[in-house]
Amino acid sequence: MPDTFAFSHDSQRCIKCFTCEIACKQWREIPPGTFRLRRVYEVAGGEFPAVTRTFHSEACRHCPDPPCAAACAPGAITRDEKDGIVRVDAARCDGCRACLPACPYGVPQFGPGGVLQLCDLCADRLAEGKRPMCSDSCPTSALRWTGPAQGD
Amino acid sequence: MSPNQPNGGAAAEKIVPTFCHGCGSYRPTCAVLCHVRDGRFVRVEGAPAAFNAGVRGNTALCAKGLTGPQFVYAADRLQHPMKRVGAKGEGKFQRITWDEALDTIAEKLLESKEKYGPESYAVLSPEFWPVLGSLGRRFLNVHGSPNYLHSAICATPRMAAARVTTGYISMAPDDWMKTRLIVNWGGNVENSGVNQGAPRAMLNALANGAAMVDIRPMLDPMGAKADVWLPVRPGTDCALALAFLNVIIEERLYDAAFVAEWCHGFDKLAEHVAARTPEWAAPITGLPAERIRETARLMGTTRPMFVRMGNGIGDQAGDGTATVSAVCLISAITGNLDVPGGQFAGGGFGGSAPVSWLDEMLPAGMVERLVAPEAPVWYQTPDRWESGPTSAYYKALMSILTEKPYPIRVLNASCSNPLSATRNPRRVAEALTKLDFMFAMDIFKSPHLDYADIVLPACTSYEQGDYFGVRPTPDGLRVAPYNQVVEPLGEARSDWRFYLDLAVRCGYGEHFWQGDMDAFMGEMLAKHGVTVADLRENPGGMFVRPPAPAGAPAAAPGPSQPEYRKYAKLFKDLPHGKVQCYNEYIGGRPDCTGTGVLPYLPEYQGPPEGLAETPALAADYPLILSDVHAYRLAQHSYHHDVAYLRELQPYPWLRMNPATAARYGIADGDWVRVESPHGWSRFVAEYFPGISPEVLMTKRGWWQSCAELGLPGYGTGDGGSEVNNLYNSDERHFDTFFSQMPKQTLVRIAKWEEA
Known part of the structure; x- marks a missing residue:
């Protein structure tokens, strides 16, 4: 499975509807007001009326050689060579946040006790042959999943 | 369970198919699969078998739809x-x-x-x-x-204005892939019915090379993808439409053959708009004249063009009828009516009623007794109404006083x-x-x-099984029930049950199935050839072929080509059987107030308070204020109690250009006192570059608190956060055909600090 899955996000099709962000939260039952594993944001530029807005949706990209893992002194972040998923060992994470500046995409978010929280690609859905909840929920197909459970 | 661990409880979850409540009670647009664990609705996903948004296998939903469980268990439930x-x-x-x-x-x-x-x-x-x-x-x-x-408000005033001008209104082209120019005029597609297909279709059309003009005060997400963004001043769309007509007619960009054959009174319209030049419209709309002219040329020369009118125009302006009429005339004279990729007239007006309304039981003379006719009484006849006669909401409430x-x-x-x-x-x-x-x-x-x-x-859609949804799909007509996901909270009941019970107590039982819900449901289902038992046996929905009308030949197999340019049929109810450039359908006839007559030609009226309209007032109130009709994190003024949605818009926002904020010493996130000639409310500044420095935009309805996040609701009077507290409500400014109320005013602002 390594290197055979990826999220792709097409900003041109994204309308900043927040569906993917909430899809993730509700599927994972993340308590409101805490953290987000996927986040929608925009980059705006220019001055009225020549304004540009570009929309993004970002979550852990499960990098083949994750810089966050390299920066993690306690060794709490590992990439599973079998399935290619980057995971956190909550017992080892000491909340030092060294992973945050190491991530080129600004993804790391911290939950109760300052423990790093990461997308697990909706392991329960993958196990059932479904796709991750965020991409499955996108109303404009801006966010897509390609991987073994792709199904189409 | 730790939030970061995979949900181990999937096997223990019961999955109940039903319809989403996100767009309102019993609006069966998106089918969902609700997951129940230990008797509690815990999470939700789209139902792939239901052709949501018309797409096979679609599992998409929207932000609101995905918060179903929080909606059910919100602390402010009755x-x-x-x-x-x-x-x-x-x-x-x-x-x-x-x-x-x-x-x-x-x-x-x-x-x-x-x-x-x-x-x-x-x-x-x-x-x-x-x-x-x-x-x-x-x-x-x-x-x-x-x-x-x-x-x-909403679609009916727009539909009526279109009906009396071009005979129909087009909500979508027959095929977006054939459209070369999309004009999104006040259409709030990223905010309303996000998963009902319009954004997806428009994005597909853009990817296919269509150009797009977006006409809205804010640079909304779809506008950010448009070729042309016209940040029109709120409430001045009619002036812009008249200027477009001016250029298209002056520069002979119209379809002369269509005009000659199918337009009535074109010369009078041409004469009427001769002075409505882009130079005339520029100081009204806040748009440069050259920009208006270039856009008119684009609209006059790019075919097929589809103009998508939304809630932003026509239904919340005192000249809403004139605005919609003028926009319909642009589509008409440019030859875009009922052509492939243009303003397609596929459907008819209104839907068929789920059950008879028993109109014959309304005593004679009661339409004339409407307390405040929304449209003129002469217009309110069964062939034109959605479900029956209507009074205007606000005007009728004022009758009490x-x-x-x-x-x-x-x-x-x-x-x-x-x-x-x-x-x-x-x-x-x-x-x-x-x-x-x-x-x-x-x-x-x-x-x-x-x-x-x-x-x-009342219970939510997730707590009852008293209704069903019907959707035409390539596999046949899909008929699916609402299924009870969880027991109703407390003593909450379905609205259907309530009406049946009340009718019986009033002695009207014989007309209400003696309160028997299944008998009522059975009557609604009968026309689809489905029984209540069928429905109960197929909780995940069933596909049926609609019964062929008696005597009709069986439909030919294979895809059928739509029929285009059905003008004789489309214009059959219009005077002379033609498009009303000079409107003899309504012109000279009594208006909805019963005290005046309606005009023959679309004329600009503008907002009751505006920079160009009331310059003296503008000296004291220098900024324009309006609000969005819909927003993707709320359903009208509801859903602010839902934590996942509220955390994305915790406070009553007021979008303002950073330059404006700087002028008043207002920081991003500051509370702002907003005062109009009619009242004052407070909002939280949200810096937003995609808005004119002279315009402020907010949304209505911030009365709900969110207990889960400890966020309050805000009042609706002075000092609260209700934008409706700020508008001019003098009925003399309302539209005289369909009672539309303006939602644009002038305000002054200052940083607000709690006393």
Whole structure:
């Protein structure tokens, strides 16, 4: 499975509807007001009326050689060579946040006790042959999943 | 379970298929699969078998739809019937039984009917709601009242303006892939019905090379992808439309053959708009004349063009009818009506009623007795109405105070908060206080309930199984039931059940299946060839072929080509059988107030307060304020109690250009006092570069608190955060054809600090 899955996000099709962000939260039952594993944001530029807005949706990209893992002194972040998923060992994470500046995409978010929280690609859905909840929920197909459970 | 661990409970979850509540009660647009764990609705996903948005295998939903569980368990749910024990507006209630509540309502309804006539009863209409569109209308007819109080907002005013101009309104082209130019005019597609197909279709068209013009005050996400963005000043769209007509006619960009054959009074229109040049429109709309001219040329030369009119124009402006008429005329004279990729006329007006409304039971002369006809009485005939006659919501509420032509005495104010759904909440509160009797069934503790005599708890769509959805799909007609996901909270009941029970108590049982829900459902289902038993046996939905009309030949197999340019049929109800460039359908006929006549040509009126319209006032109130009709993290003024949505918009936002904020010393996130000539409200500044420095935009309805996040709700009067508190509500500024109310005013602002 390594290197055979990826999220792709097409900003041109994204309308900043927040569906993917909430899809993730509700599927994972993340308590409101805490953290987000996927986040929608925009980059705006220019001055009225020549304004540009570009929309993004970002979550852990499960990098083949994750810089966050390299920066993690306690060794709490590992990439599973079998399935290619980057995971956190909550017992080892000491909340030092060294992973945050190491991530080129600004993804790391911290939950109760300052423990790093990461997308697990909706392991329960993958196990059932479904796709991750965020991409499955996108109303404009801006966010897509390609991987073994792709199904189409 | 740790939030970061995979959910191990999947196997223990029961999955119940039903329909989403995100766009409102019993609006079966998106089918969902609800996951229940230990008797609790915990999470939700799209139902891939249901052709949501018309797409096979679609699992998409939207932000609102994905918060179903939080919506059900929100802390401000009503759970028991109550009667008011304090003064009106005080909010003191005592729990009572359903029996007492229903008996009291029936007694008051009959008493008022006896004393003041059946028309003394009125019902507030929320957004289109199948409960009111079927049983509610039927109840009105059986009781004998015409007073269905429609908002004068939303699609019906736009549909009416189009009907009297070009015979129909087009909500989509037949095929977006054929469209070369999309004009999104006030269409709030990223915010309303996000998963109902429009954004996906428009993005597909853009990817296919279509150009796009977006005409809205804010650079919304779809506008950010457009080739041309025209940040029109709120409420001045009519001036822009007239200037487009001016250029298209002046530069002979119109379809001369179509005009010659199918347009009535084109010369009079040409003469009328001759002075409506881009230079005339520029200081009104805030747009450079050259920009208007270039856009008009683009619209006049790119075919097929599809203009998507949304809630931003036509239904919340005092010249809404003229605006929509003018836009329809642009499409008409450029030859874009009923052509491939253009303003396709595929459907007809209105839908078929789920059950008969029993119109014949409305006593003769009752249309003339409408307390405040939304459209002129002469226009309100069965061939033109959506479900029956309508009075205008705001004007009818004011009848309680003015007693002209007579006061509404008993009001059913269910699922619509009149302190936020219409203008001038202070006057509305006075009107509610003066009512003889008010009852309301709602899901949440809306502030208007404080004026009710009886309050009833409604359940959400996830707590009942009393309705169903029907969708045509390539596999046949999909008919699927609402299934009960979880038991109703407290004593909450379905709105359908309520209407049947109330009708029986009023002695109207013979017209309401003697209160038998299955008999009612069976009648609704019969036309689809489905029984209640069929439905119950197929909780995940079933595909049926619609029964062929008696005597009709069987449909030919294979895809059929739509028929285009059906002009003789489309214009058959228009005078001379032609497009009304000079409108003899409405021109010279009585207006909805009954005191004036309607114009023959679309004329710019503009907002009651505007930079160009009222320059003296603008010296004291230098900024324009308006609000969005819909927003993707709320459903009208509801859903602010839902934590996942509220955390993305915790405070009543006011979008402002950073340059404007700097001028007033307002930081991003500061509270701002916003004062119009009609009141003051407070909002939180949100820096937004995609808005003119002279315009501020917000959204209405911030009355709900969110207990889970510890965030309050805000009031609707002065010092609260309701934008409707700020608008001009003088009925003389309302549209004279369909009662549309302006939602644009001038304001002054200052940083607000708690005293």
